[in-house]
Amino acid sequence: MVWLMHPDAEMEQMQLPREDKVMVNAFTSQLMKNGRGTEEMILAERMAEQQNEFEFTRMVRYEFPDLIPQVYTLVGDQTFTPQPRFRYTKDRCYPLPKDADLFHHMIRISDQVIDKGWVYLDMKPGNVGQFQGRVLLIDTDPTSFYRIPPIADDVERRRMLRFYRISCHMTILLYCLNYVKEVDTLVLQEFIRSHGYTEEIFREIYMTNPMSGEEIARHNNEVAIERGYPVHVEEDDIMDPMAYIRHYGDYRGIHALTRLQQIIHYKP
Secondary structure: OEEOOOOHHHHHHOOOOOOOEEEEOOOHHHHHOOOOOOHHHHHHHHHHHHHHHHHHHHHHHHHOOOOOOOEEEOOOHHHOOOOOOOOEEEEOOEOOOOOHHHHHHHHHHHHHHHHOOEEEOOOOHHHEEEEOOEEEEOOOOOOOEEEOOOOOOHHHHHHHHHHHHHHHHHHHHHHHHHHOOOOOHHHHHHHHHHOOOOHHHHHHHHHOOOOOHHHHHHHHHHHHHHHOOOOOOOHHHOOOHHHHHHHHHOEOOEOHHHHHHHHHOOOO
């Protein structure tokens, strides 16, 4: 949950500038949702998860300083209730207009991340924002944003990077087709054509098995330890690209691959 400590209207009424940071926290109902055990146990687990994401954001900002908003520890958190909670603030980003530029921004960021050996799976308009003229990733979850384990064999490494790149492109194409009606389908079709994508390529990627969650978690935990960040991810929490392709791609009973075919064969 991201919120302002003082609403814009309140700041304007006092003739003060809008706050440039937002608070990251969660309502009690959100923290307890689907939790198991006593309230104290659930709260401790959720607070640990939030602190893990805070530290992870710090780590990936070091990797991508122009792509991740800055996060800040809170001074005097005891002034907020209820307690105990883990709260922090981050640079305030604003939504981007829903248009063709948004689609291309998401593609560009996805490619930028993969070019550095990482993957960001949950690319959608709500997870990007603008800050001081830059487009940033505003949601950093280590279960869907992780380093791709290195592969010694060059051919296999290129194959794996290709798999992740096209998977991310498929997710963005499908999300925009199904949920961002402001992006013309012709824009999506032209992107597919310019990249030489076909129904066969999409089907191949869809049927490919990615790396195991165990391998991904082990590598990312080792990197975090090496760099001195208290970040840890469990193998069972690691998301694979197909989960997002299916989640955002299947639409009103229509399979994701069929939706991609509809873009390819679209006629205005």
